[in-house]
Amino acid sequence: MPRYITVTSLLNKTKKRDPWFLDDYTINPYSGCAFNCLYCYIRGSKYGINMAEKLSVKENALAILRRQLAARARKQQQGFVVLSSVTDAYLPIEEKEQLTRGVLELLLEYRFPVHIITKSPLVLRDLDLLRRINESAILPPDMAQYQHKVFITFSFSTIDPVIGKQFEPGAPDPAKRLLAMQACADAGFMTGVSLMPLLPFITDVPEQLARMYAAFQQHGARYVFPASITLWGEGEADSKQLVLQAVAQYYPQHLTNYQRLFTHNNSVPAAYNSALQAAAAAEATRYALPAQIPFV
Template sequence: METVPAKHLLQKTRSPAWFGTEYNLNLYRGCCHGCIYCDSRSECYRIDDFDRVRAKENAIPLLRQELAAKRQTGVVSLGAMSDSYNPFEEGQQLTRQALTLFLRHGFGAAIATKSDLITRDRALLAELSAQAPVIVKFSLSTADEGLAARVEPRAPSPARRLRALEQLSAAGVFAGVLLMPVLPLLEDEPDQVVELVRRAADAGARFIYPAFGVTLRQNQRAHYYRQLERHFPGLAERYRDLYGDAYWCASPRHRELYGVFSAACQRRGLLYTMEEIVRAYKPPRAEQLSLF
């Protein structure tokens, strides 16, 4: 496959409060899932031809050097900009090799993905979980197969993602759902949210972390509106009336949704706040007391 140059791979996390991670890692550039709402299309990220996946050049040798040079281990976030389990990963195995390096050097992993390809590495993730914090976040915005096919046209179906969640949970991996975005006027009926909570719980999810709305900026907004006009005629105009040029576009019923969502999570014993989730998968390190 095509590659792009890379001088550095492992970057210090700008927002460590986001699932308690210390480092970010993107082994690929671009994504081929085709999600119409993807924030990574935004101009600020400078990813040309976003739908084409390219690997970072010499990724594994470079990562090996950077991990060995770190004086402090930590949890590495994967999948923030492009899915680490895109279809090319099946042959390239960059993510699998990275997890093996984490195991060797004592680093944990926080993986966000829409792909059931991750089940290939469930034994490796379980082994890594025994020595370092590991969390897998399956990105889902709806459990409706037909709707998902229109808003995430080339991603594995929600049913496939939920089966993958079930397999990872059975293997002992701390896994759950990243319920975002919840697209206003498309995915924000209370029944839709409660159904996704039910199916995630049935699949063995430990948590669901939500955002009842969508972010829109720069060329991402233009792309999203074009897709809305194509698949949901008239909806883009309603967005323009509701949100103008706003970055954060909350569902008009976000307060109601959070109420039914949190109640459903409590009934099924699911964690749903960031603090609870981080405490559960990443217990505080015990500090050695000084003799003096």
């Protein structure tokens, strides 16, 4: 069962807009996560190995958010709100709690544009609200060239169901995510892919990249953000240890490579990352899937 907690703030102003996600603000209605991805950067002793056990619902979130949005709206400070930056806004508990839907109702009321990043097809439930936000939200002045006021980005590290179960055991099946993305595209939304983290020697190899970019294009994506993995921590609940254990179990042929990459570093070397970005850029060109959200 989740915990119910109170918070003093929900709307977080970002210091600098990310060139991929275009975030002016972030909102996380929940903390902890039922998807339990091994590579998650928020992992650690605070949440434990099974992050679902620390799942929390911010029960006063909507009252707090209304005050914060009203204050920003009075100053005409509408900007893109990212749902979510830390924990997926469409966890299974959202079906019952409907906290994310309540957030969207407030964003609609105060005319804030929104960028949803999710692994869950549950976002389809809220296309009615997102359509209204897309019609009435106020864009920040320096983003007036954008014709969409709602972006829906689906998060993938793989489209292979076996690899998915190995590294993101609680997340919805990748095939269901692809179908949800297609539904969003068919409904007229600007939709694409956060392709991160790519798993070295497993999902970042050329044949995997080609398969993924082809599938993303076929299912309505308009953009893809590719990035390699960053692993943190030496504790048993940290992402570095959990991913290395999974590699040892499922891909022992790559364990030495992972140890070489991550024993003394958190990120892949610059040369490795440059090669990955070049390979991804080639697929992006081939399938007309830029690494940025198009204006139109």
